[in-house]
Amino acid sequence: MSADALHDKLVAAFSLLKEAVDTTVEIKKKEDGSKQAALVWEDFLGDFWEYIRLKSRESGYNLLAGVSFFRSKHN
Amino acid sequence: MEDLAEEERVRALKEDLKNELLDMRAGERKIEHMPPIQDRQTRESLKREIIKELRHCEEHENEYGRGWGKLPGNDRQDWEQLKRELVSEIRGSMNSSRLDAYDRQLLDVMRDEIRAEMRANPNNFHAREKTRDIMEEMQEMGYAPGEILHAVQQLQKRGTIRCRFSELMNSREGRGFKWGLGAAILALLFLPSAAKSLKPVTKWALKETMEASERVQGIISNLKEDVEDILAEAQFERSRNIIDDEIRTEGESVPAAPNEK
Numbered sequence: 641m642s643a644d645a646l647h648d649k650l651v652a653a654f655s656l657l658k659e660a661v662d663t664t665v666e667i668k669k670k671e672d673g674s675k676q677a678a679l680v681w682e683d684f685l686g687d688f689w690e691y692i693r694l695k696s697r698e699s700g701y702n703l704l705a706g707v708s709f710f711r712s713k714h715n
Numbered sequence: 716m717e718d719l720a721e722e723e724r725v726r727a728l729k730e731d732l733k734n735e736l737l738d739m740r741a742g743e744r745k746i747e748h749m750p751p752i753q754d755r756q757t758r759e760s761l762k763r764e765i766i767k768e769l770r771h772c773e774e775h776e777n778e779y780g781r782g783w784g785k786l787p788g789n790d791r792q793d794w795e796q797l798k799r800e801l802v803s804e805i806r807g808s809m810n811s812s813r814l815d816a817y818d819r820q821l822l823d824v825m826r827d828e829i830r831a832e833m834r835a836n837p838n839n840f841h842a843r844e845k846t847r848d849i850m851e852e853m854q855e856m857g858y859a860p861g862e863i864l865h866a867v868q869q870l871q872k873r874g875t876i877r878c879r880f881s882e883l884m885n886s887r888e889g890r891g892f893k894w895g896l897g898a899a900i901l902a903l904l905f906l907p908s909a910a911k912s913l914k915p916v917t918k919w920a921l922k923e924t925m926e927a928s929e930r931v932q933g934i935i936s937n938l939k940e941d942v943e944d945i946l947a948e949a950q951f952e953r954s955r956n957i958i959d960d961e962i963r964t965e966g967e968s969v970p971a972a973p974n975e976k
Contacts, residue, residue, distance in 0.1 A: 689954070696958045697965050704955040 667677040696703045
C-alpha cells in the first residue's frame, strides 16, 4: 500500500462525505430533522474516532501523530 | 525594606527608559516602524504562539505549579477555575482604557521579557505586570508606543532591562500571571484590530465563560473563529495525547511474546 492509494481512498471518501454534508443541509431545512442529523453525525464521528484509537492501539502507531489541525485547515 | 528596594529598582529602570526616550527625541532619531502586518498573518502567527504556550504550560504543569497546566476539558474543576480567572482578567483589561495604545511590537517585547524570566525564574511570574506598568506609565507621560518600543529595544541591546528584571524577579514573590487561555484571549485583545473589537470579544468571552444561555449579538466572527481554532487545536492535541497514552499503556500491560520483535 502506498500514500497514493491512501490518497485515492480519501478522495473517494471525501466525495461521499460531501454528499453527506449536502444531505445534512437538506435535512436541516426541515424543522424536525435537525436533531436527528446531529445524532447521525455524532455516531459517525464517534465511530471514526474510536476506530482511529483502536487501530492506533493495535498497531502501536499514533495515527494522529504529525497531523496538525492548522496545517490541515489552512493548506 | 525589601519593597522599598524593589521600588527603587523600578524607579531606576523607569529613569533609564525616560533618559533613552529623551536622548532619542533630542537626537531626532527616526523610529523605524515595522511594516504593517496583514491581519490574517498576525492572527495565524499569534495563534501558533498561543498553542505553543498552551503546550508549554501543559508540559511544565508540575514545574510551575501555577498557571493553567491542563487544557480545557481535562477536568471540570480546572475548567471552572479557568473560567473564573479568565472573566476576572478580561474585566481587569476592560477597566483599562489604555489597550488601544498597545501594538503588536510592544506585545512581542513583553512576551520576550516574560519568557526569558520564566526560563530564568520559573517560580516568579510578575515580570509581565512590571513591564506593562512601566510601559503604561511611559505612555501616560506622552510617549508613543513606537518610541517606547525603540527605547526598550535599545536598553535590551545593552542588557539593561534583562539585568534589572532579573533583580526584580528575585526580589519577592510574584503576583502570578495566569498563562493559558486567559493569556490567549488577552493577547487577541492586544492586537490593534482586536482592540477595536474589544467590546464584542469581551461579550463573547463572558458568554462562553459564564455559560450564559442568551445569544449575544454583534460577535466578531473572525475573532471568535480564532479562539475556537485555538480550542480546537488544543482539543486535537489532547486527543492525540490520549492515543499516545493508550499506546503506552497497551505496551506496558501486554508483555511481548518471546518471538515478537
